[in-house]
Structures are given as structure tokens and as C-alpha cells.
Amino acid sequence: MIEVRDLNFSYNGGRTILNQVAFDARESQCIAILGNNGAGKSTLIKCLNHILVPQRGTVYVNGEDIRKLKRNEIAKCMAYVAQRNAGGMFTVFDSVLLGRKPYIKLEPKQEDIDITQSVIKRMGLESFALRYVDELSGGEMQKVMLARALAQRPRVLLLDEPTSNLDLRNQYEVLATVREIAKEERISVIIVIHDLNLALRYCERFLFMKDRQVFAYGGREVMTPENIGYVYGIPVTVESIRGVSMVVPLPEI
Numbered sequence: 423m424i425e426v427r428d429l430n431f432s433y434n435g436g437r438t439i440l441n442q443v444a445f446d447a448r449e450s451q452c453i454a455i456l457g458n459n460g461a462g463k464s465t466l467i468k469c470l471n472h473i474l475v476p477q478r479g480t481v482y483v484n485g486e487d488i489r490k491l492k493r494n495e496i497a498k499c500m501a502y503v504a505q506r507n508a509g510g511m512f513t514v515f516d517s518v519l520l521g522r523k524p525y526i527k528l529e530p531k532q533e534d535i536d537i538t539q540s541v542i543k544r545m546g547l548e549s550f551a552l553r554y555v556d557e558l559s560g561g562e563m564q565k566v567m568l569a570r571a572l573a574q575r576p577r578v579l580l581l582d583e584p585t586s587n588l589d590l591r592n593q594y595e596v597l598a599t600v601r602e603i604a605k606e607e608r609i610s611v612i613i614v615i616h617d618l619n620l621a622l623r624y625c626e627r628f629l630f631m632k633d634r635q636v637f638a639y640g641g642r643e644v645m646t647p648e649n650i651g652y653v654y655g656i657p658v659t660v661e662s663i664r665g666v667s668m669v670v671p672l673p674e675i
């Protein structure tokens with residue numbers, strides 16, 4: 423589904439932020455991008471859809487080199503939800519409908535309206551549909567931005583800290599919904615996330631960034647206390663609580 427080959431990136435010819443970053447993700451998988459502040463996670467996710475253009479390397483989606491795709495074509499196969507989102511004088515409905523922009527020629531068709539309505543429902547945003555996004559809380563806004571990305575009907579969904587403004591229940595509900603949609607629509611979801619326990623619960627693959635490179639990438643076997651301890655510089659244990667794997671920082675901190 424998505425193949426990332428030897429990406430190198432630096433901002434304005436400055437120091438290297440990404441060095442030979444490579445990984446693959448299959449359809450229906452959720453991949454967590456992990457690593458400490460400044461490790462290059464957001465930069466990586468922006469290189470995947472060419473918001474930032476890497477100096478070397480490329481990304482293939484369904485075998486297509488995204489360097490050969492126009493912006494509109496990239497938007498049909500990849501949707502991106504940024505860490506910080508600007509508001510605007512749109513209603514929630516219009517804001518989600520904007521996700522259909524790559525498909526709309528002159529005016530939205532009935533299909534665009536139907537998709538918008540169904541995503542709003544799926545994300546539990548019906549009672550907000552006519553509110554202005556400027557009047558929403560940070561968490562409500564985060565759900566609207568995710569709904570917009572889902573309305574894009576992408577093959578690859580790129581999420582940069584999608585739960586950072588959500589309360590406990592919404593963190594679990596939103597990630598559970600994203601995972602369900604990934605399975606139903608066979609989307610690859612790539613999520614930058616700081617909460618290792620949410621990652622363990624909702625992702626199947628884990629990519630650790632460290633020192634500008636991929637330090638480890640794989641399934642649950644890479645979520646070891648050694649790897650986590652090394653990447654984050656804090657001793658942890660990984661334990662099962664009622665059958666759920668949890669990362670627990672050790673008391674010496």
C-alpha cells in the first residue's frame with residue numbers, strides 16, 4: 423500500500439532531520455510513529471504526502487511514485503490531519519465537505535453530501551453540524567478535522583497527534599473508530615502519537631524514530647522495555663493488565 427524509500431530531508435539546506443528513512447505499510451494497518459520531541463515525526467509525515475519535498479528518496483502509494491502525481495491526485499489517495507489546525511468561518515458541515523474538494527468539479531454532487539453526512543454521523547458530530555468551527559473546543563475541532571480527512575476517502579490516512587486534545591473517552595472512541603474504518607475501507611493509517619499505551623492498543627505496527635533514523639520498525643515484538651527505554655531515555659516495563667499491554671515508567675524516575 424505505502425512504501426517509503428530512503429527519505430532524506432533537511433529544512434532549507436540545514437541539518438539533516440530525516441536520514442535514509444524507509445518502511446512499508448500494508449492496507450488495513452495502523453502504524454504508530456513514535457519518538458521523542460523533535461525526533462522528526464511530523465516532518466516525516468509531511469514528507470509522505472509531499473507537503474514537504476524530501477531531498478532524496480520517494481514514497482509509493484499502491485505502486486505509484488507520488489512525485490509523479492499532481493496535488494489533486496495526491497489528495498485523493500492521502501489525507502492528512504495536522505497537529506495544529508486553523509479555524510475559519512465555516513460550519514462543521516462545510517468544513518467536513520471540504521474534504522471532498524479533490525473530487526468536486528463545480529459543485530458538490532449528492533454523493534459528496536451523502537459521504538459528508540455519513541462521516542459526521544460516524545464521528546458523533548451530528549449535533550455540531552451547523553455550528554461554526556471557530557466556536558468549537560480543541561477536542562471538537564480535532565474530531566472535525568479527522569472527519570474532513572475521512573470524507574476525502576483516502577487510501578492512506580496521515581494523523582499527527584490526533585488525540586492530543588481529546589478527553590480519555592474520546593481518545594479511545596476516536597482511535598477505535600479510526601481502526602474500524604481502516605479495516606472496513608482497507609486504509610493504511612499512519613499515526614504520530616506520544617501515548618504508547620494508546621499506540622499499543624490501536625496500532626499493529628510501531629516505528630521508532632531516533633537520531634534522524636528509523637531505530638526499530640515492526641509489530642509488538644519491537645515494543646520492548648529496552649527499545650522504549652533507549653528511545654525515550656527512561657526506564658519502563660511493559661506489563662499486561664487484564665490482558666491489555668501497558669507501558670509503565672519505572673519508579674526510579
Ligand SMILES: Nc1ncnc2c1ncn2[C@@H]1O[C@H](COP(=O)(O)OP(=O)(O)OP(=O)(O)O)[C@@H](O)[C@H]1O
Nearest residue numbers: 433439457458459460461462463464465466505614
Ligand atoms: N519549518 C521548520 N524549519 C526549520 N526547522 C524545523 C521546522 N519544523 C521543524 N523543524 C525542526 O525539525 C526537527 C524535527 O521537528 P518535528 O516537528 O518533525 O519533530 P517531532 O518529532 O514531530 O516533534 P514533537 O514530538 O515535538 O511534535 C526539530 O528539531 C524542529 O525544530
